[in-house]
Amino acid sequence: MKYDTVDNMVSVVIPTYNRAGSLVRAVESVLTQTYSELEVIVVDDGSTDDTAAVVENLQKHHGLRLKYVYQTNRGVSAARNRGINQASGEDISFLDSDDYIYPKKIEKQISFLKDQGADVCFCNYNVIRKKKRRRGLRGQIEKPLLHYIQSKMTPQTNAWMIRRDILAKKDISFREGCSWGEDMEFFIKVMYAAEKIVFLDEPLFDYCVNESGLSLFSWDKLEKDVFIWTEIWHWLENHVADQELLQTYKNVIFGYRIPSLLVYRLWEGRKMTADARGYAELYRPYLKQMNCSNGLRSVKLAIVWTLFNLKMMCARKSDR
Structure with missing residues (x-):
């Protein structure tokens, strides 16, 4: 230009x-x-x-x-x-x-x-x-x-x-x-x-x-996070001609960006155990796509996700 x-x-x-x-x-x-x-x-x-x-x-x-x-x-x-x-x-x-x-x-x-x-x-x-x-x-x-x-x-x-x-x-x-x-x-x-x-x-x-x-915590932000990033992905999918680059973007968006938003919000709401379990199950398809495409950030994400699941497991045991 x-x-x-x-x-x-x-x-x-x-x-x-x-x-x-x-x-x-x-x-x-x-x-x-x-x-x-x-x-x-x-x-x-x-x-x-x-x-x-x-x-x-x-x-x-x-x-x-x-x-x-x-x-x-x-x-x-x-x-x-x-x-x-x-x-x-x-x-x-x-x-x-x-x-x-x-x-x-x-x-x-x-x-x-x-x-x-x-x-x-x-x-x-x-x-x-x-x-x-x-x-x-x-x-x-x-x-x-x-x-x-x-x-x-x-x-x-x-x-x-x-x-x-x-x-x-x-x-x-x-x-x-x-x-x-x-x-x-x-x-x-x-x-x-x-x-x-x-x-x-x-x-x-x-x-x-x-x-x-600052925005207060609310569960509907999970839905908003998923919505905007899937919309971003659809736009990139329709505009990026380089297929290798497009695949890189896809790996990061679905392997890290969406899972990270979900995991950190689930962790923030972990004390509301029943809700946290329900939303974790609802967004399981996205969470299953979590991968190591973002280096140390992905490692940190995996640790938080593990801690969340341990927290939910302990909560189940205490409910029995």
């Missing part, structure tokens, strides 16, 4: 829902970037707080560089898709409304894309959790799509810069109505569709983990 010598317009999509308190910081972190050819598109997904007033006040200072789009509550996927459709930039980036980016993020990513002749770039970041800071991604990433499927790297949504024509040509969008894993599906499609992907190994934003917003 060749870039023009002129600066590309970058559109940063910020979906939000009742986050008026943190939205100012997020928007300001973009509109004060060292890179000037950009716009911010705030997509308000049916907020009931004063989000609209906050954006209106920001628009007084930043003018047409800040767009505001309101929609009835349809979820984050619909909000991101709406933002993409409203974008006028050649490149698309995302920002969660409770996060912020460093002042040179966009300048550095655009420069790196141009230097490398790439059409997709993701950067490193810092994870802020319980007042502690750690690097989000570690080590060089040579095979982004495979490593993503293997769970060896998980770039956060804010990390990406994508040529908008990649999304248009391949008809890639976030799956609407899906409340789990829609970002994984989207970026897997992006990585496969891209001619060249580059990793900028420099933290360019903070990803702030909101402990109070």
Whole structure:
């Protein structure tokens, strides 16, 4: 992908829902970037707080560089898709409304894309959790799509810069109505569709983990995990022409990724013994496909699976 010598317009999509308190910081972190050819598109997904007033006040200072789009509550996927459709930039980036980016993020990513002749770039970041800071991604990433499927790297949504024509040509969008894993599906499609992907190994934003917003355990997440990864597999099956590579993806998805999601959720719910047994039996066909396709991660998975089965065995004995 060749870039023009002129600066590309970058559109940063910020979906939000009742986050008026943190939205100012997020928007300001973009509109004060060292890179000037950009716009911010705030997509308000049916907020009931004063989000609209906050954006209106920001628009007084930043003018047409800040767009505001309101929609009835349809979820984050619909909000991101709406933002993409409203974008006028050649490149698309995302920002969660409770996060912020460093002042040179966009300048550095655009420069790196141009230097490398790439059409997709993701950067490193810092994870802020319980007042502690750690690097989000570690080590060089040579095979982004495979490593993503293997769970060896998980770039956060804010990390990406994508040529908008990649999304248009391949008809890639976030799956609407899906409340789990829609970002994984989207970026897997992006990585496969891209001619060249580059990793900028420099933290360019903070990803702030909101402990109070973490999802509580529920058994229906097993179904959601299986659904999204089987959908990802069907898409790859229909698009990947290299049969050897396709088989590698299949081995990892069905031999590690789906079993790992099931096993770790079963382990998390192990104290609800009857339910755990029932779900383990329900998803037995997927668990039987567990293999050693993912190295040490597969070994660790096998250990947890063994511990779970021992836990269920002990529970049976105590029931007698």
